[in-house]
Amino acid sequence: MRAYLLITAAVAISTLLFTFATLFVARKLKLHRPIRKRDQHETPVPRIGGFAIFLGLLVGFGLAGTLGWFETVFEDMGVIWAIIGSAAIITVVGLLDDLIDMDWTLKLAGQILAAGLLAWQGVQIVSLPIGGLVVGSYGFSLVMTVLVLLVVMNAVNFIDGLDGLAAGVIAIGTGTFFLYVYLLAQQTSPTNYFNTAGLLSVIVLGACLGFLPLNWRPAKIFMGDSGAMLLGMLMATSAILVTGQIDPLTVTRNDLLPALFPLILPVAILILPLLDLLLSVLRRLRLGKSPFQADEGHLHHRLQDLGHSHPIAVLVFYIWTAVISITGLLFFFLEVPQVLVFASLGVSGALVFTLWPVIVRRYKGVQ
Numbered sequence: 007m008r009a010y011l012l013i014t015a016a017v018a019i020s021t022l023l024f025t026f027a028t029l030f031v032a033r034k035l036k037l038h039r040p041i042r043k044r045d046q047h048e049t050p051v052p053r054i055g056g057f058a059i060f061l062g063l064l065v066g067f068g069l070a071g072t073l074g075w076f077e078t079v080f081e082d083m084g085v086i087w088a089i090i091g092s093a094a095i096i097t098v099v100g101l102l103d104d105l106i107d108m109d110w111t112l113k114l115a116g117q118i119l120a121a122g123l124l125a126w127q128g129v130q131i132v133s134l135p136i137g138g139l140v141v142g143s144y145g146f147s148l149v150m151t152v153l154v155l156l157v158v159m160n161a162v163n164f165i166d167g168l169d170g171l172a173a174g175v176i177a178i179g180t181g182t183f184f185l186y187v188y189l190l191a192q193q194t195s196p197t198n199y200f201n202t203a204g205l206l207s208v209i210v211l212g213a214c215l216g217f218l219p220l221n222w223r224p225a226k227i228f229m230g231d232s233g234a235m236l237l238g239m240l241m242a243t244s245a246i247l248v249t250g251q252i253d254p255l256t257v258t259r260n261d262l263l264p265a266l267f268p269l270i271l272p273v274a275i276l277i278l279p280l281l282d283l284l285l286s287v288l289r290r291l292r293l294g295k296s297p298f299q300a301d302e303g304h305l306h307h308r309l310q311d312l313g314h315s316h317p318i319a320v321l322v323f324y325i326w327t328a329v330i331s332i333t334g335l336l337f338f339f340l341e342v343p344q345v346l347v348f349a350s351l352g353v354s355g356a357l358v359f360t361l362w363p364v365i366v367r368r369y370k371g372v373q
Contacts, residue, residue: 025220054104085247121156124155125151129151
């Protein structure tokens with residue numbers, strides 16, 4: 007655990023410093039686009055924070071490579087270089103879109119290229135974590151993996167509309183996922199707790215923590231498409247690595263829910279972003295617009311319409327992410343009825359918090 011904490015701290019500090027440097031350069035060169043009608047800020051804010059996050063990723067891998075603890079992780083350099091290469095591709099694509107507003111087809115092509123590189127180098131959903139059930143042919147596995155990566159990176163990108171939203175949601179979800187990976191490794195390989203999924207999780211967690219101070223409201227810099235797509239891709243990659251490298255049926259509590267946790271968690275913590283993604287695409291297609299064209303109909307905009315302030319709308323997403331993530335993790339420690347009690351209380355509390363402005367208005371209306 008100390009090694010993972012060291013990587014998290016190093017990536018957080020370096021990402022924070024890189025973010026300061028990126029902000030300084032962006033202001034000097036005026037690397038920001040004009041304020042749009044749907045924007046939440048009143049002065050131009052640079053959108054290239056993803057570059058700092060990418061540099062933090064490099065620091066994380068570089069430091070881990072010098073530590074003997076992670077020796078087994080770096081035995082398969084093909085996967086490591088695929089992650090770094092895909093991260094570089096998606097960062098460049100995102101930066102170009104943040105600066106010059108790329109055509110959505112070119113943007114999608116870049117995403118497919120990055121996801122395809124990962125799948126080609128072995129980061130694939132080759133089996134389901136239920137008794138090693140094989141997914142299917144190599145081609146089917148590759149296509150499924152690419153689709154999962156595309157959906158997750160675009161879901162994260164779609165929610166990156168409020169200060170601190172995407173970074174905080176990913177930090178909460180990835181932190182929980184790391185605990186799952188660590189506990190799983192303790193039970194499946196007690197002589198070696200270190201694996202690529204765990205390393206990638208703490209790198210993502212550190213990058214989010216380092217970026218948040220300058221991204222919290224009022225944000226001085228945004229992660230942009232480069233950062234949102236990068237974090238989404240890395241989060242999905244860590245989950246896919248677990249399904250391919252560790253069979254959760256070998257753990258002590260090997261019932262269905264813990265076994266499915268690597269697949270459930272990324273979907274669960276992104277349930278609101280994924281719903282937002284689906285509704286946004288349908289809304290835009292219905293209006294005859296590009297599914298990638300931004301608008302003001304996202305869920306975080308709807309929360310503000312309910313009466314939530316900007317920070318409280320972000321907190322709503324944080325709470326839902328924490329409730330869903332922790333509920334999934336508790337299946338490792340508690341019996342199903344106890345977990346369901348926690349889930350019921352958590353969901354009830356989250357619903358009340360989400361609908362509080364409506365509840366207050368109706369109460370005052372009755373008065």
